[in-house]
Amino acid sequence: MKVVALRLVLLALFLGAWEVAGRRMNPLLGIPPSAVLPALRDLLLLRSYPDLVASLVLTVREIATAYVLAVAAGLGCGFMLGMHRLVGRAWGPMLGALYAVPAVVWYPSLMLFFGLDAASKIAFGFLLGFFPIALAVLAGIRQVNPQLVVVARAYGAGTVTVFRRVMLPAMLFTLVGGLRTGLALCVIGVIVGEILGSKAGMGALINHAYGLLRTGDYVALVLVTLTLVVGSDVLASLLEHRARRWTE
Amino acid sequence: MRVRILQLVTVVAGLAVWEVAARSGWVDPLFVPAPSAVAPALRRIGGDALAGLADTLGKTALAYVLSVVLGVSAGIAVGSVRLLRDVLSPYLVALYGIPKILVLPWIVLLLGYGTTPAVFYGTLHGFFPIMVLVMGAVRDVDHTLVTVARSLGATTWQLYWKVLLPAIVPSVLVGMRLGIVFCLLGVLVVEMFAWDGPRAGLVRQRLSGTGALRSHRARLGRVDRDRSGAGPPQR
Numbered sequence: 001m002k003v004v005a006l007r008l009v010l011l012a013l014f015l016g017a018w019e020v021a022g023r024r025m026n027p028l029l030g031i032p033p034s035a036v037l038p039a040l041r042d043l044l045l046l047r048s049y050p051d052l053v054a055s056l057v058l059t060v061r062e063i064a065t066a067y068v069l070a071v072a073a074g075l076g077c078g079f080m081l082g083m084h085r086l087v088g089r090a091w092g093p094m095l096g097a098l099y100a101v102p103a104v105v106w107y108p109s110l111m112l113f114f115g116l117d118a119a120s121k122i123a124f125g126f127l128l129g130f131f132p133i134a135l136a137v138l139a140g141i142r143q144v145n146p147q148l149v150v151v152a153r154a155y156g157a158g159t160v161t162v163f164r165r166v167m168l169p170a171m172l173f174t175l176v177g178g179l180r181t182g183l184a185l186c187v188i189g190v191i192v193g194e195i196l197g198s199k200a201g202m203g204a205l206i207n208h209a210y211g212l213l214r215t216g217d218y219v220a221l222v223l224v225t226l227t228l229v230v231g232s233d234v235l236a237s238l239l240e241h242r243a244r245r246w247t248e
Numbered sequence: 249m250r251v252r253i254l255q256l257v258t259v260v261a262g263l264a265v266w267e268v269a270a271r272s273g274w275v276d277p278l279f280v281p282a283p284s285a286v287a288p289a290l291r292r293i294g295g296d297a298l299a300g301l302a303d304t305l306g307k308t309a310l311a312y313v314l315s316v317v318l319g320v321s322a323g324i325a326v327g328s329v330r331l332l333r334d335v336l337s338p339y340l341v342a343l344y345g346i347p348k349i350l351v352l353p354w355i356v357l358l359l360g361y362g363t364t365p366a367v368f369y370g371t372l373h374g375f376f377p378i379m380v381l382v383m384g385a386v387r388d389v390d391h392t393l394v395t396v397a398r399s400l401g402a403t404t405w406q407l408y409w410k411v412l413l414p415a416i417v418p419s420v421l422v423g424m425r426l427g428i429v430f431c432l433l434g435v436l437v438v439e440m441f442a443w444d445g446p447r448a449g450l451v452r453q454r455l456s457g458t459g460a461l462r463s464h465r466a467r468l469g470r471v472d473r474d475r476s477g478a479g480p481p482q483r
């Protein structure tokens with residue numbers, strides 16, 4: 001109880017300090033919370049940006065496409081590497097090394113290759129989401145106790161049964177964690193891509209508001225985008241919870 | 249051994265496919281230049297690129313030192329004081345989780361172009377993972393150790409120096425390893441986003457860093473700078 005009260009006090013203090021600081025700053029740069037609210041209302045009533053809904057839908061579609069592709073490729077690649085010992089030991093570290101490269105260095109090339117439209121954002125979201133998923137599958141397969149597989153085989157289980165009854169339950173924790181990280185990174189990738197250069201989508205609106213110094217609209221757009229991000233994470237955590245219950 | 253050979257073969261095969269794809273015209277060499285065109289281009293812009301690299305690495309080093317120092321000390325402080333941890337951790341985890349790119353335009357508005365926003369944004373990227381990791385490690389220090397140290401009469405200073413710090417060293421190292429990548433990422437994003445733009449006259453503009461160089465090349469469509477005689481004049 002006391003903790004919750006203190007949290008609220010802290011939040012109020014922060015907003016108060018922001019309000020005071022924002023009012024004393026150049027109004028083009030410092031936006032106090034009291035100025036954000038009208039901007040947010042205008043935005044949600046589609047007064048400041050009439051194409052908000054279309055942009056939101058476009059961004060969500062880009063994220064969804066990138067994620068579906070990343071899941072498909074990540075699962076495929078991860079299982080391929082996990083099932084073949086030699087290939088896994090050779091390519092696993094290479095995959096890990098590529099994952100460690102700050103992915104944003106690829107973005108200019110992706111933009112040249114895929115153009116300024118949705119394709120380059122999808123490609124970048126895919127690139128960010130693919131690695132954690134593939135590496136999680138690989139790590140998950142390595143977690144499976146080989147003795148259990150041998151025993152199941154000895155009792156006459158087929159490949160499908162071994163996979164469903166032995167491997168999947170053993171690797172599910174890691175796999176689901178990787179799928180969740182992958183979604184978070186897909187979302188970030190698409191948004192980063194849109195902000196670094198695009199013609200449509202939430203990132204383009206944010207860039208427009210920022211470029212015209214409409215800072216209030218910018219903050220309101222960021223809040224809407226944050227809702228999208230948090231929403232996707234809540235959805236992912238619900239699914240993760242469900243998957244964990246299924247194994248128990 | 250076989251693993252090394254397979255890795256080598258993969259790299260060579262990848263380069264060969266890339267070369268063939270560029271030469272045979274499957275892909276436009278303007279967008280995907282062949283490796284054989286990249287090598288001379290690298291030699292030609294090597295000086296520029298090295299200067300840019302030094303600049304980027306300098307900013308990254310600064311951001312890294314800041315995020316390690318701030319992240320580790322904040323992690324220890326928040327992790328070891330129960331009240332602070334209970335009150336702050338939801339905020340800190342939320343700040344850790346949100347995409348920081350969303351505040352980048354604001355940072356650029358407030359701090360301008362050049363070194364300051366890059367270092368600030370790099371620090372922002374590196375700070376949170378390190379802090380969250382250290383915070384968790386401090387929280388999970390074996391309570392028996394703390395109780396024993398206390399009952400043997402350790403002062404608060406000794407408790408931190410002799411019990412807590414040695415116990416969290418592995419997590420600090422993991423955090424430091426993660427942090428370097430995040431700092432570099434942050435610096436590169438700023439260099440790409442804020443090297444030039446519609447408001448170049450409003451805020452200070454400085455054209456430096458690998459990110460700037462890269463964007464510059466990309467914007468001119470000069471992927472390999474090797475198409476002599478064609479395209480726009482050299483910079």
